[in-house]
Amino acid sequence: xxxxxxxxxxxxxxxxxxxxxxxxxxxxxxxxxxxxxxxxxxxxxxxxxxxxxxxxxxxxxxxxxxxxxxxxxxxxxxxxxxxxxxxxxxxxxxxxxxxxxxxxxxxxxxxxxxxxxxxxxxxxxxxxxxxxxxxxxxxxxxxxxxxxxxxxxxxxxxxxxxxxxxxxxxxxxxxxxxxxxxxxxxxxxxxxxxxxxxxxxxxxxxxxxxxxxxxxxxxxxxxxxxxxxxxxxxxxxxxxxxxxxxxxxxxxxxxxxxxxxxxxxxxxxxxxxxxxxxxxxxxxxxxxxxxxxxxxxxxxxxxxxxxxxxxxxxxxxxxxxxxxxxxxxxxxxxxxxxxxxxxxxxxxxxxxxxxxxxxxxxxxxxxxxxxxxxxxxxxxxxxxxxxxxxxxxxxxxxxxxxxxxxxxxxxxxxxxxxxxxxxxxxxxxxxxxxxxxxxxxxxxxxxxxxxxxxxxxxxxxxxxxxxxxxxxxxxxxxxxxxxxxxxxxxxxxxxxxxx
Ligand code: ATP
Ligand code: MG
Numbered sequence: 044x045x046x047x048x049x050x051x052x053x054x055x056x057x058x059x060x061x062x063x064x065x066x067x068x069x070x071x072x073x074x075x076x077x078x079x080x081x082x083x084x085x086x087x088x089x090x091x092x093x094x095x096x097x098x099x100x101x102x103x104x105x106x107x108x109x110x111x112x113x114x115x116x117x118x119x120x121x122x123x124x125x126x127x128x129x130x131x132x133x134x135x136x137x138x139x140x141x142x143x144x145x146x147x148x149x150x151x152x153x154x155x156x157x158x159x160x161x162x163x164x165x166x167x168x169x170x171x172x173x174x175x176x177x178x179x180x181x182x183x184x185x186x187x188x189x190x191x192x193x194x195x196x197x198x199x200x201x202x203x204x205x206x207x208x209x210x211x212x213x214x215x216x217x218x219x220x221x222x223x224x225x226x227x228x229x230x231x232x233x234x235x236x237x238x239x240x241x242x243x244x245x246x247x248x249x250x251x252x253x254x255x256x257x258x259x260x261x262x263x264x265x266x267x268x269x270x271x272x273x274x275x276x277x278x279x280x281x282x283x284x285x286x287x288x289x290x291x292x293x294x295x296x297x298x299x300x301x302x303x304x305x306x307x308x309x310x311x312x313x314x315x316x317x318x319x320x321x322x323x324x325x326x327x328x329x330x331x332x333x334x335x336x337x338x339x340x341x342x343x344x345x346x347x348x349x350x351x352x353x354x355x356x357x358x359x360x361x362x363x364x365x366x367x368x369x370x371x372x373x374x375x376x377x378x379x380x381x382x383x384x385x386x387x388x389x390x391x392x393x394x395x396x397x398x399x400x401x402x403x404x405x406x407x408x409x410x411x412x413x414x415x416x417x418x419x420x421x422x423x424x425x426x427x428x429x430x431x432x433x434x435x436x437x438x439x440x441x442x443x444x445x446x447x448x449x450x451x452x453x454x455x456x457x458x459x460x461x462x463x464x465x466x467x468x469x470x471x472x473x474x475x476x477x478x479x480x481x482x483x484x485x486x487x488x489x490x491x492x493x494x495x496x497x498x499x500x501x502x503x504x505x506x507x508x509x510x511x512x513x514x515x516x517x518x519x520x521x522x523x524x525x526x527x528x529x530x531x532x533x534x535x536x537x538x539x540x541x542x
Contacts, residue, residue, distance in 0.1 A: 050241060054234040061229035062222060069218040076214060080207050084182060085167040087125070091118045092186055092200040093165050095127065099188035099198060100161070108190060109137055115198070116140035124206060126183075128199040137196065144176030145183070145201050158185035158197045172204075180204040243268055247276065259287040299464035303345060303482065307338040341481070348483040352463070355490045362402040362494055369431035369443060370396030372403065376410050377429055380418065388423035389447075394430040399441040399514040401495055406514075409491045409499075410445065412484040413510045417447035419480075420508065425449060433516075440497075443512040452503040460501060461489045488512070 095115045102108040108115075112129070119125035119140055126142035146155050154171025163169075165186060175181045183201025190196065247263055254261045262283060268276045318331040354360055370393065377391040384391050391414070399406075410429065417427045425448035433441055452460060452467060459465050464482040485499075492499040492512055502509045 050234060050237045053237050054230050057233035058226045058230035062226045065218075065222040065225050069222060073211070073215055073218060077211055080211065081182070082167070084202050084204070084207065085170050087122075088170055088183055088200050088202055089165050089167055091125065091127070092184055092198065094118055095198050095200065096161070096165075096186050096188045099129070099196060100190065103191040105131065105137065105190065105194055105196070108196065112138040119200070124203045126201050126203070128201075130197045130199070132195045132197075134197075142199070142201070145181060146199060154183060155185045155199065158187045158199075161187045161189045161195075175201075175203070180208055240269075243272055247272070247279075251279070254283065256290070259283065259290055296463055299482075300345075300349060303464055304342065307342045307345075311335050311338045345481040345483070348481050348487060351487060352483065352490055355487075355494060360494065362405060364400050364402055367399050367401050367403050367406055368396070369399055369441060372406060373410065373429040373431060373443070376407060376414060380411075380414055384418055384427070387418050387421070389418055389421040390426045392426060392428045394428055395432040397431050397433055397441045398516060399431075399443075400517050401514055405491045405494065409488045409512060410443065412488050413445035413512075416484060416510075417445050417508075420449045421447040422449055437513075439516050441514045441516055443514065444509050446507050446509040448507050450508075451505050452501065452508055454503070457501045457503060461485045461499065485510075 095118050098115055099108060102111065108129070115129060116127050116138065119127045123141065126140060126145050128139035128142040128145060129137045131137055152171050152173035154169070154173065159165060159169055163186065165184065169184050170182055171184060172180065172182050180203075181201045182204055183199065185197050185199045188196050188198055246267070250261070250263045262280045263276050265273060265276050265280070314331050314334055318328065323331075373393045373396075377393050380391060414427065414429065421427055427445065427447045430444045430446070431441055432444075456467055460467060463486040465485075466480070466482045488510070489499045492514075495514055497512060497514045499510065499512050502511065
């Protein structure tokens with residue numbers, strides 16, 4: 044289907060409007076001229092008729108009237124369009140001037156068949172219009188006159204309107220031509236103006252066409268854009284900013300993912316090569332296989348975590364929101380981690396409580412990730428506190444805090460730790476306590492909080508570090524109650540990174 048052209052549509056609309064205005068103005072002018080012409084001619088007819096009747100009534104007999112016919116017909120001399128006819132009571136023509144065929148019996152006019160009374164005051168409203176024998180348009184009237192001896196005669200005064208109608212036709216044709224020319228001119232001018240006005244759009248389209256994946260930092264120029272398009276240009280540039288940011292994050296993510304996959308793969312390959320370099324005892328093979336299994340675990344956890352993040356970003360990700368008793372859940376998690384905490388020589392305490400509206404599996408996963416970190420970074424003999432409380436300033440939220448004693452996270456890194464694959468000290472990832480970490484734990488926590496319309500942030504000082512999750516106590520339900528999605532099943536099956 045051919046695309047509609049904005050320029051053509053608007054130019055046609057302007058041309059149409061011009062025609063409409065022309066038609067209205069021309070009609071008014073035409074009818075004004077028509078009226079003006081008729082009024083002037085009608086006045087002549089009335090005056091001549093009045094005068095002729097008065098003259099006729101001064102004569103005593105028909106013979107006397109006939110003898111002085113030129114006195115009556117003299118009224119219409121000098122204007123070839125005017126004509127006069129005088130008839131007796133039997134409708135026989137007594138005399139006439141220029142009036143052949145004016146009273147055509149084939150087209151009888153009321154103005155002729157019913158002459159005005161002899162004492163009737165003749166006005167313009169008495170004038171009628173008819174066609175003469177040759178078809179010429181005629182305006183005129185007939186009036187009776189009573190001679191002094193009582194004889195009744197009819198005086199007919201008429202004007203041939205052919206010249207007038209011709210003038211009006213000529214005038215109408217000129218108006219049609221002017222109207223058509225005006226329409227063409229309006230169409231062409233508006234077409235040119237619109238094309239020129241839309242030039243900035245073409246420039247924008249051109250600069251947009253030059254933006255490719257390698258040139259996502261290019262922006263559309265705002266300076267030359269007309270005021271109506273500035274909002275569009277600014278929105279497009281903002282969209283490009285977002286795309287650029289997203290694209291860079293994605294590239295970084297892919298690079299980090301490849302980098303982090305390389306380490307366990309390298310370890311697997313290295314240990315296998317060493318094991319194969321010479322014959323070994325069964326115990327040695329067993330130990331290599333066990334270490335390889337650990338690397339495989341780490342890789343599969345990383346893949347599962349990456350998969351979770353990818354799916355959680357999908358708009359269709361389904362959560363099952365329920366009322367969660369925070370104190371009970373925190374206690375449950377603390378119990379679950381008791382063994383690991385004992386091994387690390389740290390103590391877990393649970394404080395506070397409250398109700399929150401959350402997907403319980405995702406809630407557990409977020410707190411598990413935070414507690415796994417806390418256990419890793421708490422010095423031996425230190426304590427971790429899991430707490431839930433409603434802040435006085437925001438009564439409709441519940442803050443779940445995982446606080447641990449231990450070293451401070453640099454304030455400038457408090458936000459970065461939530462980035463994917465980010466570890467404060469990468470060298471630590473190969474420490475015994477850090478084996479199996481993927482650098483995705485906090486990124487998952489933040490994503491889970493976003494899925495709940497809440498937030499996650501960190502605070503740290505020299506004595507302790509606190510990770511705070513802010514949940515809304517009530518939320519709009521996004522999924523059908525009880526519906527368990529693929530993503531949730533995965534979320535439930537994925538282990539946490541505490542190992
Ligand atoms: P994963 O959790 O995926 O196995 P990870 O624990 O290294 O790996 P995150 O949980 O995202 O990744 O944590 C990112 C970084 O934040 C950690 O590497 C660590 O440097 C820092 N961090 C997290 N929690 C604490 C904490 N409680 N105290 C000090 N530093 C922390
Ligand atoms: Mg972690």
